[in-house]
Amino acid sequence: MRKLFVVLAALGLGFLGSAAEYILIGGVAPLSAPGAAESGHEMKLAMEMAVAEINAAGGVLGKEIKLVVEDTRGLPEEGSAAMNRLADMGVVGVVGEFHSAVAKAEIEVAKARKLPFIISEAWADVLTAKQYKYVFRIAPANSLFYTKVADWIRAVGFKNVVAIVENTDWGLGVNGVLERELGTKPNIYGEKVKYTYIVAERTVTDFTPQLLRFKAMRPRPDLIMNIFTGTGEYLIVKQAAEIGLAPTRETAMFAVGTSALYPEFWETVGDYGLFVITKTGYHPILGVTPAIKEFVSKFREKYGRTPTFAAMEAYDSIYTLVKAIEMAKSTDPDDIVAALEKVRHDGVLGTIYFSTEKEPAWMYHQWPGAKAVVIQYTEVGQKYTEALLLWPAILKP
């Protein structure tokens, strides 16, 4: 009896979704704990902005777009529940997600329920490496991006690299790429790079014991890879500085997570953030396209904060999906997938398109255009857009 009711409810919602005068698009993002809610909220804001703009310009296929963003709380089970709820509501496609572990659960629902899904900001290779027909990704795959970061580490000549890795699919994925890349290739001086790492839960707030251990290591590490996001990322920066470990003459600090780009970075770490190194997929020196300029100023005007990479990805995800719907002239999932494989959207981050190559495996339905930029803060309170560009080196020796 209950089952029947659920089926009826689903049918009812589906009916509303298709027959109504609007097209329903789903969003998934961590909006509360234990997820990285700070990033999830930023993505949600960007999605809402994109939808508002598209509707102001007349919508798609003559219909208004409605966006429903579901909270995945950074939990895989919540992620798949959210995807199923969206499918029940009759969304024509889904964009978003921040946590790889959650996305891993979500792609299974996308596959089972034939939901075109553009992953905005989850990086684990496996998400596209599974080569699901309905899954696309704008965020760079870990391998795509961190191979370049590893290149930088070797090019600078670091020899003793240590890492604190958050125990998530993203963190372990990044760690895997670095371990592989640094373990197999020597640095610029032909020396072997020693890479040591420790894994910690996202909930840890006191890293001091391990940082003290790094400080006591001989030879002392010359680079700390802070493979964390959110509060943990800030705390590692702060606590490493407090014990006089990094950033110092002997040891550099590389904050890998996106949170190092937020204004909260300075608010939380203060002076300790000076000379911290981080990475971004976007930097003005790569060429400030009018699209980026426009997006940044619109976003700032609307929400009063400088958007990061994650916001741009979420924004582009919506536009790309809508453009595919327009090309397909249909909301049938298979038509949308066919259109996504052909779409070229001039977005904020560049021209978005999806590769159909199957080698390497993670390249399938992946946007290959993501750029990796290593930057360093040279002033307290600096915006990441004004930070010093370290890599790729513009002038090679």
Added chain:
Amino acid sequence: MLEFYLAQVVNGLIVGLIYALMAVGLSLIFSVLKIVNFAHGDCYMIGGFFSYYLATLLGFHPIAAVFVGMLGVMAVGILIHQLLLKPLYTPKVERKGEYAILMTFGIGIFLQNLAMALFGPWTKRPPDFIPGVTKLGFLFIDNNRLVVAGVGIVIMLVLLYVIGRTFIGKALRAVSQDRDAAAIVGVNPVRMNLLAFGIGVGLAGAAGALIGPVFLISPVMGILPGVKSFVIIVLGGMGSIRGAIIASILLGLVESLGSVFFLDPTRGLAYKNAFGVLLLALVLLFKPTGLFGEKFVRLE
């Protein structure tokens, strides 16, 4: 290498002290009201945000903000008690244990989401108590942690004095040991409950306010410390203040040293939060009432 271990010990002691502030509050509430306050971690979080805004918006000195923040959380506690917990003492509520669990759990979820809505999900950092780092011989200690230790010890000593030496403290203990007998000698138990709840959550608030500049604040900051304080009061013996203090210091040390002595150093931090539970399991195996627990805890 000695310096390394010494640094770990100092770190463990300071963290243990913060645990102690929280756990003693929880223990006090448990022993007087006979309920477990599942909103304890969220009161800790509220304390962090109160003192953050007191310092950044109203210009309080960060240390003064801790104390005013603590009073603010006490006020919240009093409000919660008067509005939501008082039905516990009337015959209207029959399953008091369940009522208290559901109620405090709900309050916790509410506070967390309220904070998310009011303050946003972003991590914030209250201003430093004293900026910089102190070098004690070969030890580097963040000045904020020194302040945490100092203020924490002061609060703890005042509390121990109040509980142990004053008439009010005696009345609190009297209610915790025998509620009816306390009423017989003229103590108004409902008033003592209010006092214990206020002080208890106030201590959590003070811990959250103190830890802000060290571990940063966010709406979810209280979840783990909340869980840890449950571990601590079971470890120390339900309702024992002394047990809670000793178990807190113990947990701080075990976590700090455990994560560096762990057999596989790459996983040490990953298991950090498990050490407390492991310690708990071991202690309960040999002493089921906790370190300083009474044989019977009457839940009513």
Added chain:
Amino acid sequence: MLSVEEVYAGYYRDINVLQGVSLRAEAQQITTIIGPNGVGKSTLLKTIYGFLKPNRGRIAFHEEDITGIAPYQALVKGLAYIPQRRNVFRYMTVEENLVMGAWTFRRDKARIQRKLAENYERFPNLARKRKVKAGFLSGGEQRMVELGRALMSDPKLLLVDEPTAGLAPKFAKMIRDHLVDLKNEGKAVVLVEQNIREAIRIADYVYVLDLGRNKEEGPREKFLVDLKELMRDWLF
């Protein structure tokens, strides 16, 4: 001094254990309540002291209506209550226990000291063990702590519920002697007792309750004769 008029009370809303009980107690008298188990003797004391609110009826003390008063207020009016259940503060010392009895006048240090001294004179055992945690005392000594604690506030009326239950005969006698002393000092004592023979021996006036109602009452002499009959009544 105390008058209970037609009181109905119980633990659940619609089930009255007491069904119209009346009772009077006077100064310099021990008023004893006897009756089989479960007829509401303890319930009556609890209702007088305010642990239970009567559904009907009136309780007055010195002509003042104290019906439905809260327990912590009853003490201020001059009542004291010693329940049957052991109720010392187990983890406090004997002295701390006694001092708790002075809660309502906690600022008056001189009075506290005076009352403490009186108690130690009355109970020399307790004087010797003043620093011992009450939980470590024998049952009889714990009763003395409870009695001493109740006396701290100078009550006019003591409600005492089976004070000798479970005590060695030596201690039981000591407790009864103390109750007689208190009566002679001018206090009113309302006593619930299981040991009917002893209860009637020290009583001045006796009430018999049955099924929540008054069954019989009268001065002690009346019951000295009828005791056998009374017992037979209960047994069959």
